[in-house]
Amino acid sequence: MKKSMRKILAAVLALTLIVGLFAACGSKEDSGTQTGAETIKIGAIGPLTGGAAVYGNAVKNGAQLAVDEINKAGGINGMKIEFRMEDDEHDAEKSVNAYNTLKDWGMQMLMGTVTTQPCLAVINNTKADNMYQLTPSASGADVIVNDNTFQVCFTDPNQGIASADYIADNGIARKVAVIYNSSDAYSSGIYNTFKSEAAAKGLEIVATEAFTEDSKTDFSAQLTKVKSSGAELLFLPIYADAASSLLSQASKLGLNVKYFGCDGLDGILDIEGFDGKLAENVMLLTPFAANATDETTQKFVSAFKAAGYEESTLNQFAADAYDAIYIMKAAAEKSGVKAGMSVSEIGDAMKGVMPQITVDGVTGSGMKWLSTGEVSKTPKAVKIVNGEYQAME
Amino acid sequence: MGFLNNFINGISLGSIYSVIALGYTMVYGIAKMLNFAHGDVIMVGAYIVFVLTTGAGMNPYLALLISMVACTLLGMTIERFAYRPLRGASPLAVLITAIGVSYFLQNVALLIFGTQVKSFKSILEFPSIKLAGGKIIISDETIITIVVSLIIMIGLTLFVNKTKPGRAMLAVSEDRGAAQLMGVNVNATIALTFAIGSGLAAVAGVLLCSTYPALSSQTGAMPGIKAFVAAVLGGIGSIPGALIGGLAIGVVEILSKTYISSQLADAIVFAILIIVLLVKPTGILGKKYIEKV
Numbered sequence: 001m002k003k004s005m006r007k008i009l010a011a012v013l014a015l016t017l018i019v020g021l022f023a024a025c026g027s028k029e030d031s032g033t034q035t036g037a038e039t040i041k042i043g044a045i046g047p048l049t050g051g052a053a054v055y056g057n058a059v060k061n062g063a064q065l066a067v068d069e070i071n072k073a074g075g076i077n078g079m080k081i082e083f084r085m086e087d088d089e090h091d092a093e094k095s096v097n098a099y100n101t102l103k104d105w106g107m108q109m110l111m112g113t114v115t116t117q118p119c120l121a122v123i124n125n126t127k128a129d130n131m132y133q134l135t136p137s138a139s140g141a142d143v144i145v146n147d148n149t150f151q152v153c154f155t156d157p158n159q160g161i162a163s164a165d166y167i168a169d170n171g172i173a174r175k176v177a178v179i180y181n182s183s184d185a186y187s188s189g190i191y192n193t194f195k196s197e198a199a200a201k202g203l204e205i206v207a208t209e210a211f212t213e214d215s216k217t218d219f220s221a222q223l224t225k226v227k228s229s230g231a232e233l234l235f236l237p238i239y240a241d242a243a244s245s246l247l248s249q250a251s252k253l254g255l256n257v258k259y260f261g262c263d264g265l266d267g268i269l270d271i272e273g274f275d276g277k278l279a280e281n282v283m284l285l286t287p288f289a290a291n292a293t294d295e296t297t298q299k300f301v302s303a304f305k306a307a308g309y310e311e312s313t314l315n316q317f318a319a320d321a322y323d324a325i326y327i328m329k330a331a332a333e334k335s336g337v338k339a340g341m342s343v344s345e346i347g348d349a350m351k352g353v354m355p356q357i358t359v360d361g362v363t364g365s366g367m368k369w370l371s372t373g374e375v376s377k378t379p380k381a382v383k384i385v386n387g388e389y390q391a392m393e
Numbered sequence: 394m395g396f397l398n399n400f401i402n403g404i405s406l407g408s409i410y411s412v413i414a415l416g417y418t419m420v421y422g423i424a425k426m427l428n429f430a431h432g433d434v435i436m437v438g439a440y441i442v443f444v445l446t447t448g449a450g451m452n453p454y455l456a457l458l459i460s461m462v463a464c465t466l467l468g469m470t471i472e473r474f475a476y477r478p479l480r481g482a483s484p485l486a487v488l489i490t491a492i493g494v495s496y497f498l499q500n501v502a503l504l505i506f507g508t509q510v511k512s513f514k515s516i517l518e519f520p521s522i523k524l525a526g527g528k529i530i531i532s533d534e535t536i537i538t539i540v541v542s543l544i545i546m547i548g549l550t551l552f553v554n555k556t557k558p559g560r561a562m563l564a565v566s567e568d569r570g571a572a573q574l575m576g577v578n579v580n581a582t583i584a585l586t587f588a589i590g591s592g593l594a595a596v597a598g599v600l601l602c603s604t605y606p607a608l609s610s611q612t613g614a615m616p617g618i619k620a621f622v623a624a625v626l627g628g629i630g631s632i633p634g635a636l637i638g639g640l641a642i643g644v645v646e647i648l649s650k651t652y653i654s655s656q657l658a659d660a661i662v663f664a665i666l667i668i669v670l671l672v673k674p675t676g677i678l679g680k681k682y683i684e685k686v
Contacts, residue, residue, distance in 0.1 A: 182656055210655050214615050217605040220402035221650035221658075228395050241510035245607035248512070252521065252532050273447045273608075274512035 038339055040076055042067070042328065043107035044085040044321075045098045045122065046114030052090035055317045059114045059136055060085045061309040062318030066325035069303070076332045079339050081325075088113060092121035099125050108346050109134070109332075111324050114317065116140035123149055130347040134328060136320035139263075141189070144373030148347050150354055151375050152320045152327065152363065153287065156186055159262040160193030162379035163235065163285050166260075168201035170392075172283070173233035173258060175206045177226040179219065179246065180237050182210035190237035190262055206231045216242040219249050227255050236261040240268035247278040259283065260381075263316070269387060276387040283392065287363035288319035289382040292391030300362045316363070323361035330357045397529055399651045400644065405535035407643020409604060411542040412597040413620035414627065414635035415549065416590040422630035423566045423586045426484065429491040430471060431594060432617015433498035438464045438595030439602045439612060440502060443513055453516035461595040468591025469584055476587075477580065495614075502610040510609045513602035534604040541600065545593060546636045553632070558585055566630070619646070622666045628679025637677055 044063055046056035067083040075081060084105060086098035095118030102110070110126055110133045113119040119138035126133040127146040135143060136152045139159075144151055154162055167173055176198060181187035191208075198205055207229035209222035223246070226234055234250075234257045236243055243265055250257075259282040266286055268279050290301050300322060304314055328350075334357055335349035354369045361367055364377030382389040413435060420428045438460045445456035475494050479487050519533035553559040561582045564572040573579050601616055602608050619642060627638025642662060650658040669676060 212656060212659070215659060217607050217612070218406060220405065221399060221647045222655055224395065224398050224402060225651060241607060241609070244510065244512045245605055248606045252530070252534075254527065254530055272509065272511045273443065273514055273606075275514070 038075075038079050039082045040079045040332070040337070040339055041082045041084070041106050041108050042325070043099075043102035043105065043110050043112070044083065045088050045095055045102070045110070045112035045118070046085065047090040047118075048085070048087040050089040050091075052115055054313065054315075055137065056085075056087070056090075056114050057310075058313035058315050058317035059112075059321040061304070061307075061313050062136075062321035063111060063325050065300075065304055065307055065309070065318075066322045068307070070325065070329055076329050077337065083325075088118050090115050090118060092118045094118070095122050096125060103129070107131075108341075108343055109328055109350070111136065111321070111328065113138060116143060119143045130344040132328075132331075132347045132350040134324050136324040137317050147371065147373070148351050150327075150351075150369055150373040152324045152361075152367075153316075153375070154377075154379070155374055157189040157193040158374065159285055160190040160195075160237065161197040163190070163237070163260060163262060164194050164197035164201050164203060166285065166379045166381055167233065167235075168198070168203055172260070173203070173231075175204050175230060175232045176235055177207035177209070177229055177231035177233070177257070178205060178235045178237070179209045179211065179222050179226065181213065181216065181239075181242065183212040183214075184238075186264065187237050187239075194235060194237065211242070217245050219246045220253070223250050223253050223255055226257070227253060231257055233258040233260055236265065239264040240266070240271060243268055244271050244274045244278075247282070248275070251278055261285070266316075269384065276384075279384045280386075282384045283381050284384075285379055285381050286316055286389075287380055288316040289380070289389050289391035290314055291389070292380075294391075296360065296362050296365070297391075319362040323359070323363050323367070326361060327357075327359050327367070330359050395651075399647055401529065401531055401535065403644030403647035404640060405532065405538065405604060405643070406647055407623075407640035408535070408538040408542045409597065409601050409639075410616065410620045410623045410643050411636045411639025412538065412545060412593065412600060413616055414624040414639045415542070415545055415632065416593045416597065417621055417624040418627070418629055418632060418635040419549065419590045419593075420586055421624070422632075423562045424476075424583045425566070425569075426476065426487045427491060427621070428476075428587075428590070429488070429617070429621075430494040430498060431590065432613035432615075432620070433495045433502075434464055434468060434471075434591050434594040434613070435598035435601060435617065436502060436608075436610065436613035437467060437498060437598070439513060439598035439608055440506060441595070442516070442599050443511055443602070443608055446516065447511075447514060457516065457595065457599055460599070461592045464595040464598075465588045465592040468587040468594070471591075472584055472587040477583075495617075499610045499614065506610065508609070510607050513606040513608045515603040515606065516599060517603055532604075534600070538600045538604065541596065542636055542639070545596070546632055549589075549632050552589075558582065562586060619662060622662060624676075625666060626669050626676055628676030631676070631678040631680070634676055634678035 046059045047053050048056045067081045071080050086101050088095035088098045095113055099122050110131055113122055114137050116138040119135055123146050126148055130148055133149045139153050139156050141155045141157055180191040207226050261284040263286050265284045269276055331350045331353050335353040337346050337349055355371045359367045367375055367377040369375055381392045383392050416431050441460040441463050442456045445451040446453050471494055475490050517533050517537050521533055522531040553562055561577045564577050565579055565582045569579055623638035623642040624635050627634030646658050646662050649661040
């Protein structure tokens with residue numbers, strides 16, 4: 001009796017599965033015919049809930065703003081954009097699920113993912129489908145190993161090059177000291193590229209000091225060496241938690257140098273109990289500052305506020321996503337993407353023109369791409385003045 | 394001049410190791426067990442002061458006092474529920490329990506305070522001493538830490554040798570069974586040891602975070618282990634030995650960071666532990682007990 005019940009149950013389950021499969025196929029075909037209408041479907045993936053939600057929501061708002069602007073102005077090649085974002089909770093597996101959901105919906109291009117770890121999982125799927133993929137903010141170097149994936153943000157190691165360029169080109173300092181975390185890929189990756197670019201740009205590295213994850217509180221020995229090296233600037237490709245302790249000890253040691261960091265320092269002012277005065281005049285490389293005076297930024301900021309999005313999401317992620325949509329528009333127009341084209345045809349067309357286009361965006365003017373997917377743009381930096389991020393001109 | 398500055402940095406770090414090592418050595422000397430959770434009691438003590446001062450705006454010295462009381466109670470609770478039931482068990486079981494307690498405290502702190510590092514505001518606000526026209530700077534934290542570690546060392550030595558509960562501790566450390574036969578309450582004596590050691594941990598936590606202000610659930614872990622090396626170097630169980638060992642480890646660590654490699658410093662510190670254990674297992678001031686049959 002029991003056994004036969006189980007068999008029936010299994011049969012019913014199998015049937016539902018089969019029906020479900022057909023239903024899924026059906027809906028896929030449906031969406032396929034829908035794209036025949038004058039729309040283009042852009043999907044996005046990022047963490048909308050969970051610990052990294054602030055990044056995903058910023059991307060969502062920035063992208064939605066760009067989509068609304070473009071649709072109002074007539075769309076891409078006359079096609080209206082349909083935009084949909086799926087949550088991945090900053091989890092690789094959920095990100096792949098989100099990708100499949102979006103494909104069922106009929107996505108033709110992917111703007112995402114927002115964070116590096118999930119992105120590394122999704123690139124395999126986009127590669128298999130030859131889906132054009134543009135990530136606004138996943139900065140890992142391995143994100144762009146495939147030819148169909150492009151970045152809006154700098155790759156982590158490229159921040160080292162950009163920092164050295166910025167310091168040298170703006171004449172901020174000649175003699176530079178570095179303190180980096182040798183047990184961390186982000187930090188040592190930036191240090192290595194910084195070192196070679198600094199040499200090429202004629203910066204003199206007078207002291208190189210390292211620390212490890214286990215000893216990231218006591219910097220007295222390293223700072224004493226920096227002090228006696230005669231450095232004018234201390235380059236800190238490290239995260240804000242270690243930097244907060246370092247800056248406090250440097251002030252006690254009477255170290256009088258300029259400080260320059262990368263996006264890892266972003267958020268140092270938000271550390272609980274941190275005395276903001278210690279970070280005064282610290283410079284850091286970041287693609288976006290809300291109070292920059294250039295026209296593009298001002299236009300973006302006022303449109304963002306006027307649209308009523310939470311101001312807490314007005315950050316570099318929103319700016320990256322806003323640019324990403326406009327970059328997709330530029331590439332689609334250049335390559336003549338039409339609504340009826342398949343995902344793979346769009347992918348081929350888009351990746352063919354990416355090395356040819358130049359886009360002026362919020363996160364940089366004159367953005368260009370290598371066929372490897374890396375972006376090339378003028379780095380921007382901010383300085384902490386009176387406890388606020390001030391754009392450096 | 395550079396060497397002198399580095400030496401001072403070493404003394405500054407070393408005096409913190411000393412204060413922590415005093416707690417280790419107390420408990421080991423009397424209860425004959427390694428309390429690996431000591432470093433994490435330090436972290437708890439620092440968090441309590443952080444919450445009371447930065448969160449509630451309390452006077453830092455009052456906050457320190459409250460934190461000392463709280464850590465004392467915490468230490469006694471740990472002893473009562475984690476260690477006392479294992480009194481007759483093998484030393485290995487107790488050691489593993491101590492590691493368990495250590496992880497327990499770290500994870501509770503992680504749950505309550507999250508992963509984000511907090512910046513601890515120094516509770517000491519005295520001017521630093523500047524010598525040789527500002528080329529040599531001795532921070533107020535360094536001076537206070539050295540003074541505090543000296544006071545604790547002298548205080549503990551007097552307490553152990555001159556008072557009745559102190560001598561009970563000596564008796565328990567010498568021979569637990571005989572002490573019990575002579576009417577010493579062994580459980581109460583060991584509980585008192587933990588109370589004192591944990592109260593000192595709160596002081597150590599505040600000194601540690603005043604000098605190196607990044608406070609996280611891992612704050613006590615590494616200094617705790619280094620202080621253990623210091624206690625072994627000085628002769629575990631010996632109160633003045635903890636002070637000497639702590640200073641020596643601090644100076645060695647900073648000098649090897651400066652003159653050898655900033656990445657190899659930790660390896661050098663632990664190499665010292667190995668050498669000491671091989672060459673002079675009792676440490677600099679450790680007593681050698683002759684096993685009487």
